[in-house]
Amino acid sequence: MSALPSFAEIRDAAARIAPHAVVTPVLRSDRIDTLVGAPIVFKCENLQRGGAFKFRGATNAVWSLTDEEAVNGVVTHSSGNHGNALAMAARTRGIPAHVVVPDGAVKAKVDAILAAGATVHRCAPTTAAREAAAAEVQAATGATLVHPYADARVMAGQGTLVPELFRQAPGLDTVLFPVGGGGLASGCSIAAHGSDPGIALFGAEPEGADDTARSLESGRRVGPFVADTICDGLRTLVGEPNFHALRDHGVTVLRVSDAEAVEAMKLLWSELRIVVEVSSATVLAAALRYPERFAGRRIGAVLTGGNVDLDALPW
Amino acid sequence: MSALPSFAEIRDAAARIAPHAVVTPVLRSDRIDTLVGAPIVFKCENLQRGGAFKFRGATNAVWSLTDEEAVNGVVTHSSGNHGNALAMAARTRGIPAHVVVPDGAVKAKVDAILAAGATVHRCAPTTAAREAAAAEVQAATGATLVHPYADARVMAGQGTLVPELFRQAPGLDTVLFPVGGGGLASGCSIAAHGSDPGIALFGAEPEGADDTARSLESGRRVGPFVADTICDGLRTLVGEPNFHALRDHGVTVLRVSDAEAVEAMKLLWSELRIVVEVSSATVLAAALRYPERFAGRRIGAVLTGGNVDLDALPW
Incomplete structure (x- = not known):
């Protein structure tokens, strides 16, 4: 498999998961x-297993492996969410899952990973330490690395929500x-254009983590940054590859x-009666902020997850 | 139509709505x-139009009327919720809706009724004043009274969720x-036993409004009470008739x-990632409090609504 999945591989992934x-x-x-000023439907991945779309990609990766x-x-x-999704996906195949967790991770998330049956490996909270710890686990166990997003199997799995959305x-x-x-x-871009090359594609990004917007504007991927x-x-x-x-x-x-994003989150909660993360609400925030981009369109928006601390709501 | 709907009338209602x-x-x-200690699925009427099952009964009542x-x-x-549901249902048929609203009603709810296109009639906040005001509207307009629950068309509409649930x-x-x-x-009892007379039926009621429990225990309907x-x-x-x-x-x-109920509400929000009212959460609270009643069963529980003031959560 190359760095990016094909549309055919996304369809295979749909059958697999x-x-x-x-x-x-x-x-x-x-x-x-x-x-919004235009019809907009929401694909509710907050209602996916584990409360996020991540289960799709993790499950496709797990079931793409040979028995060996x-x-x-x-x-x-x-x-x-990816750590938990991979743990849950591994359980569907009855195979071991190892999740390297940096010190300082939220206890509730670690508990969920443990509850899903994974082995948790602690490390220092740096990218280098995380990668080193994962490499160590790989060397010691022969486990296959499943990267959260720079992995064609994962992208293909995430993309499966688009054909589903288009049917619905x-x-x-x-x-x-x-x-x-x-x-x-x-994954969604490849899947959408696989169905119809005329589909318009929009992403939403917080101003304080607009690396993709800047990368696309400048034509090359920017370097590491501090998100705010x-x-x-x-x-x-x-x-x-993404x-x-x-x-x-x-x-x-x-x-x-x-x-x-917070305003849009509250609107989704009250109008759709669902619990979505503030990250997910960026899509509605974008549709509300840039009406000229969406006038006359028929929009499908992805709500990515619903794992929220109910005791610390941002309003 | 008699005081209670038949199973056939519930099936007709399903086609009608x-x-x-x-x-x-x-x-x-x-x-x-x-x-819970038993498999339990939740029928999410909080995701119904208007955020509550009420839309089913109101729509069946509205579309049961002759053209005259x-x-x-x-x-x-x-x-x-019924006032809003009736206003929305009337709009689907393009007919007038009148909702008698007692003074002191929550402004957000009145606004929703107005937004749905109904005419709001104010009255004093007593049962007598409400009934008198509704009778006056009836006399003046010839409008048909659609009672929130003691109405066979409404019960039939609410019952339509059960065949749907059994299919799902x-x-x-x-x-x-x-x-x-x-x-x-x-409505749900008639529909469930219409499908299978062996289905076990359980209701959930708050301790501070246990009139139905007391009525069933004593064999006769208790009189008016002050809910707490x-x-x-x-x-x-x-x-x-109910x-x-x-x-x-x-x-x-x-x-x-x-x-x-509040504890169960929070559990539903965090586990199912949906917004449900505390009234709805009584079903999960009952399943958790009386495990001996549900051991070995396969439960379908109705989540009735999701209209919640997000700025005044009960935890």
């Missing part, structure tokens, strides 16, 4: 349509997704402020 | 199954719903405390 993943519902609201590879398990060094809401001409590391964004946003799912630097996919598919990335 | 109502999703969680009746519109004297989650042997006025409870519960959707005295339906269908009503 079907026995395990939820066909998440699509929701909409008259009031949100009115506020699978027996040694999988390893990753994400402490967030026929006639869409625009897809809108948050951009963090770009696993979701690149409450959108914790979107602080990651866009991956190298950046190429977004550039080649002509994705326009729109910036939103944290305050706009 | 299909062009307008949402087929709401069914959600579940491994963790909740473990905590319809032209004069509909009237009700509920200030809560085959193999259920138990249905569990909150009990307020009893429109949902009686935060479950604002369940403060109503069970209706007369009580008869619940008694005849052998519904067991289980009491839960407000604290248990």
Whole structure:
């Protein structure tokens, strides 16, 4: 498999994960349509297993392994939703999962990873230490590394939500997704244009982590940066293959402020009656902030996750 | 139509409301199954139009009218979800809706009723004043009264969620719903036993509004009482025909405390990633409090609504 998945590989991924993943519902609201000024439907990946789209990519990666590879398990060094998703996915195949967790990770997330049956490996909270620890686990166990986003199997899995969305809401001409590391964004871009090369693609990014917008504007991927946003799912630097996919598919990335994301989050909660993360709400924030971009369009927007600390809401 | 709908009338209602109502999703969680000690799926009427199951009954009532009746519109004297649902339902048929709203009603709810295009009639906040005002509107306009729960068309509409649930989650042997006025409870009981007379039926009621539990225990409907519960959707005295339906269908009503309901609400938000009202959460609270009632069962539980003031959460 090359650095990016093909549309055929996304369709294969859809069949591969079907026995395990939820066909998440699509929701909409008259009031949100009115506020946006265009019809917009929301693909609710917050209602996916584990509460995030991450389960799709992790499951595709796990079930893409040969039996010989699978027996040694999988390893990753994400402490967030991907770590938990990989642990859950490994469990569906009955194979070991190793998750390298940096010191200082949120206890609730570590507990969830442990509850899903994974082995947790502690390390210092630096990228170098995380990669070194994952490499050590690989060497010791033979486990396969499943990167959170710069992995074609993961991108293919994330992309499976697009054909599902198009079946559930026929006639869409625009897809809108948050951009963090770009696993979701690149998978969805390839899948959308595989179905119809005329689909318009938009990403949403917090102003305080607008590396992808800057990268696309300058034509080359910017270097590491310090994120300053409450959108914790979107602080990651866009991956190298992910950046190429977004550039080649002509994705326009729109910036939103944290305050706009929080406002949109509250609107989604009250209008759709679902719990979504502030990172997910960037898509609605973008549609509300840039109405001229969306006038006359029929939008499908991806709500990526719903793992929220109910005792620390941002309003 | 008699005081209670037949199963055939519920099936007719399902066809009648299909062009307008949402087929709401069914959600579940491994963790909740473990905590309950039995598999439990949730029918998410919080994701219904207007954020509550009320839209089903109101729509069935509106579309049951003859053209001659319809032209004069509909009237009700509920200030809560039913008023809004009736306004929305009337709009689907393009007919007038009148909602009698007692002084002191929550402004957000009145605004929603107005936004749905209904005419709001103010009255004093007493049952007598509400009924008098509704009768006056009826006399002046010829509008048809659509009672929130003691109306066979409304009960039939609410009951439509059960065949839907049984299609979505085959193999259920138990249905569990909150009990307020009893429109949902009686419609669901008739529908469930119409499908399979062996289905076990349970209601959930707050300790501070346990009129239905007391009525069923004593064999006769108790009189008016003063409710003391935060479950604002369940403060109503069970209706007369509703009580008869619940008694005849052998519904067991289980009491839960407000604290248990709030705890269950939070669990539903974090595990299912949806916004549900505290009244809805009584079903999970009941399943958690009375595990001996549910051991070995396969439960379908109804989450009735998701209209919550996000700035005043009860935890």
